[in-house]
Amino acid sequence: MAKTIEEINEKIKKGKAVVLTAEEIIEYAADKGAKKAAQEVDVVTTGTFGPMCSSGAYFNVGHTKPRIKLGGGKIYLNDVPVYAGLAAVDFFLGATAMPDDDPRNKIFPGKFSYGGAYVMEELVAGKDVRLTATAYGTDCYPRKSLETYISLKDMNEAVLFNIRNGYQNYNVAVNLSDRVIYTYMGVLQPNLGNANYCSAGQLSPLMNDPLYKTIGAGTRIFLGGGVGYVVGHGTQHNPNVPRTDKGVPKMAAGTLAVTGDLKMMNPKWLRGTSFTGYGVTLTVGIGVPIPILDEEILRYTMVRDEEIWAQVVDYSEAYPQCIPGNLGEVNYKQLKSGKITVRGKEVPTSGLSSYLRAREIARTLKEWIETGKFILTRPVESIPSVDSGIVFKPLRERPIKKK
Structure with missing residues (x-):
């Protein structure tokens, strides 16, 4: 018998909801059977904790006296440049932004020891950061410079807004060349010296709702240790790929x-992260509740690591040169075993996404729901699925003729 989100929420409010994590549901459903499990279980919680570059935050810092128009000027937080193309005292900080004087890869490989993601972590930790700005001045906003310390509690709004998080599966990165390479998938040793992957596998949110039956715009989630919401599908959303x-x-x-x-979040779940030779990113904790509305949805949450396959891709040439194809497929049970076989060679594996932290997120979200601290929301719009016709496109370059 099908359930509704409203019915599940009533059980949550009464403390009667049955909530399991995406790990726990696997054995529970295997023992009870999918049909009975779907009747008994109300919510399955998921989790992931990994680097997510397309992350950022917008802020409103309030007006100075006399007023200053930061929009159109130059703004820095702890020497990290902030996007100033908004109104007078609104601005946006990107996770991958770096100080102007960072040497980047001029001294290779670059260390990338500080950037926007670290500023966010420090703000969430309650620390003061240095705000410096210059403006061009107007009749109504005459001030032309500003230098002050500021913290989250001083701001009117501080909102995390991440345009691409929670990737549903990803490549396994290897290196076929004879030199060490430095990538967003970590340091890759030459001649298939190691293999790096980045997913929580069977705990990952979109692995437990692979066709986006329950997750959509307006879904309430665990985000950075606080409560957040799904805005919609992220950038590079590409549902029309080969599937099992x-x-x-x-x-x-x-x-x-x-x-x-951002004011409700915890630095444990928002961490500035540096990738040698590549750049700065933000490691984000996300947990999504899956309402068990029927047996079909329950069956999706029964997915095991050995049923989730990923492509092994060479990052020395194939990835940077956009050469299609792969070096084979491996599943997450194999990846988590610590070794896989590529071209007949045993290759050690390492995960950039923390499975232990993902498990903790799923358990935390479970506890929130069981104690009535967190209720579910009905999406106001679905995420585009396999029938959407969406195809991820590369950039079509059109050379600009010089006059």
């Missing part, structure tokens, strides 16, 4: 855009 018979994508597919109040 159970709908699980075999390569990078769906993504989420998410938002939440």
